[in-house]
Amino acid sequence: MMFKKPLISALAAAALVVLAGTAQAQTVRIGNQGDALSMDPHSLNESLQLSVTGNVYEPLVTRDKKLALEPALATAWKQTSPTVWRFELRKGVKFHDGTPFTADDVLFSFARAAGEGSDMRSYTNDIKAVRKVDDHTVEMETNAPFPILPDVISLVYIMSKKWSEENQATRPVDRRKGIENAASFRANGTGPFRLRERQPNVKTSFVRNGNYWGKIEGNVINVDYTPIGNDATRVAALLSGQVDVIEPAPLQDVARIDGSGKAKVLQGPEIRTIFLGMDQKRDELLYSNVKGKNPFKDVRVRKAFYQAIDINGIQRTVMRGASLPTALMVGEGVNGFHADMNKRLPYDSEAAKKLLAEAGYPNGFEVGMNCPNDRYVNDAGICQAVAAGLARIGVKVNLQAETKGTYFPKILRRDTSFYLLGWSPGTIDAHNVLNSLIRCVDDKGAGQFNLGAYCNPKVDELTLKIQSETDKAKRDAMIREAFKIHQDDVGHLPLHQQALAWGVSNNVTVHQAADNFMHFRYMSAK
Incomplete structure (x- = not known):
């Protein structure tokens, strides 16, 4: 069932009344x-x-400004056995x-x-069971010892069981099927900001939660979030004062923004890796003129595609120097990054052509x-550059950028x-990365974003x-x-990256951190 855009919720409206007394909100x-x-x-x-959504909802365990773990809706956690973790919930x-947060909400949210x-x-x-010990204590049992469980659940946000049931939102919105429910347009979290109004692709407004349990460092009361797809329009909005923050700042406009006297560009490394995936499962590709077989099942074809990509050219012309070419699926700053393994296959169109010929x-x-x-x-520029490189080895790419x-x-x-x-x-x-992107796909969530279904049992093991x-060693x-x-x-x-x-x-x-999360509670306005 599709829902129409909601009006301002009663709870957000009440919050606005409280904040109306602030002379300069x-x-x-x-x-x-x-x-x-x-x-x-x-x-x-x-x-x-x-x-x-992390400004409205919260996990049990979150991350601080330096991306280290810190308590959120759980105040403490410990292992009581190799496969059982106990979490003490915040009272x-x-x-x-206004609904109290309890263990029932944790069990509901994880399910x-x-x-x-x-x-x-x-x-x-890899969580076998989540059990309620009492109203403010839960246990999580894992299929095997799982010492990094607190890290893994730091993005699993907690919803109100009561609210979800009352609003027929007990199941998530399924983006694959285009199915919506009340949780698409409304929200009821415990976080430092409340959702005030949601207009998809137009504007989403948030207001400070006056009853927040924790500390809000910044002074911001209202946040208006607006999608502005055009780079030039986004920069013009910043420099004219129509918006206060833009993300991303177009690389070609960094010097202009810094020289405007009105704004600056905050730059820093990001832990995100940009990569290409290929369907390695189907016997015949959905979108190819090759019939009866799948070229991507042949490692020589995959290697040819790799060597046809002029990554230094992309860094220089598309990314204007604001990227770090990589040979790994994780970047520096991620636990498990090995700098000595970060050596790409050479860009070599002739070698790529030879590999394609060998593969038939x-x-x-x-x-x-x-x-x-x-x-x-x-992103579209990267794909166009990749397509141009592949054209040089005889591969015609039918690019759909959307x-x-x-x-x-x-x-x-x-x-x-x-x-x-x-x-x-x-x-x-x-x-x-191994569990989400590289592990063989199963029906429980392993390899959930391994969209090309790469599979090697040894990697799974x-x-x-x-x-x-x-x-650690x-x-x-x-x-x-x-x-x-x-x-x-x-x-x-x-x-x-x-x-x-x-x-x-x-x-x-x-505050800008390497995970590119924008936390409203750290924002201040003069």
């Missing part, structure tokens, strides 16, 4: 190249989505509608995140490629042959061992082995 207006596709915190495992917390339609199952797939495609072939045009920094609102549902249905994706490991650990290993050695197998298989085509670039008005202060 501080407002920050954000312009982003894309929109969060839903207010449902379990509907899409995408950092922009989780960044926006006195209320959801935005919801692990259930049908959820995009968060890769965070819950001396004249190349045609293949469809899916790419977003409003999600990552210069808004992420249609792009994500398509590729999440695996309705693709060749695609671009970006990934930030929410756990800041290599296990997240190592991933499970990495998950349980507590000895042994664990690092296993991570290295798993990534080496994946590299030799050319399981994916890693491209680069993009750099963060936020345009920020001189009247506003924000």
Whole structure:
């Protein structure tokens, strides 16, 4: 059932009445190249989505400004046995509608995140059971020892069981099927900001939660979030004062913004890796002129595609230097990154042509490629450059670049042959990438974003061992082995880590971290 855009909720309206007495209510207006596709915190495992909804909803365990773990809705946690974790829940917390937060909400939320339609199952797939000890204590039992469980669940946001049941939102919004429910447009979390109004692809407004249990460092009362897809329009809005923050700041306009005297660009490294994936499962590709077989099942074809990509040219012309070419699916700053393994196959069109000929495609072939045009920094430009490189070895790419609102549902249905994706490991650990992107796909959430269905049982075996290993040296050695197998298989085509670039008005202060989450509670306006 499709819901119409809701009016301002009663609870948000009440909050506005309280704040009306503030003579100069501080407002920050954000312009982003894309929109969060839903207010449902379990509907899409995408950092922009989780960044926006993470201002309204909270996990049991969260991250501080330096991305270290810190308490949120759980005040303490410990292992009571190798496969059981106990979490002490924060008392006195209320959801935005006034309902008390209890263990029942935790059990409900983890079941919801692990259930049908959820995009968060890769965070819950190795949890065997979640049990209520009392109203403010829960236990989680895992299938095997899982020492990094607190890291893994730091993006599983807690919803109100009562609210979800009353609003027929007990199941997540399923982006693959286009199914919506009340949680698409309304929200009821425990976080520092409440959802005031939701107008998809137009504007989403938030207001400070006056009853928040924790500390809100910034002074911002209202946040207006507006998608502005056009780069020039986004920059003009910042420099004219129509918005206070833009993300991303177009790379070609960094010097102009910095020289305006009105705003500056905050830049820094991001842990997101941009990569290409290929359908390696189907016997015949959905979108190709090759019939009766799948070229991507041949490692020589995958390697040819890799060597046809001029990554330094992309860094220089498309990314204007604001990227770090990579040979790994994790970047520096992620636990498990090994700098000595970060050596790409050389860009070599002639070698790529030879590989294609050896694989039986001396004249190349045609293949469809899916790419977003409003999600990552210069994403469509990257795909165009890749297509140009492949054209030089005889591969004709039929590129479909589209808004992420249609792009994500398509590729999440695996309705693709060749695609671009970006990934930030929410756990800041290599296990997240191995479990979500590289592990063989199952029906419980393993390999949930392994959209081309790469599969090597040895990598799976190592991933499970990495998950349980507590000895750092042994664990690092296993991570290295798993990534080496994946590299030799050319399981994916890693491209680069993009750099963060936020345009920020001189009247506003924000905190920028390497996970690219934008926390409203750290924002202040003059």
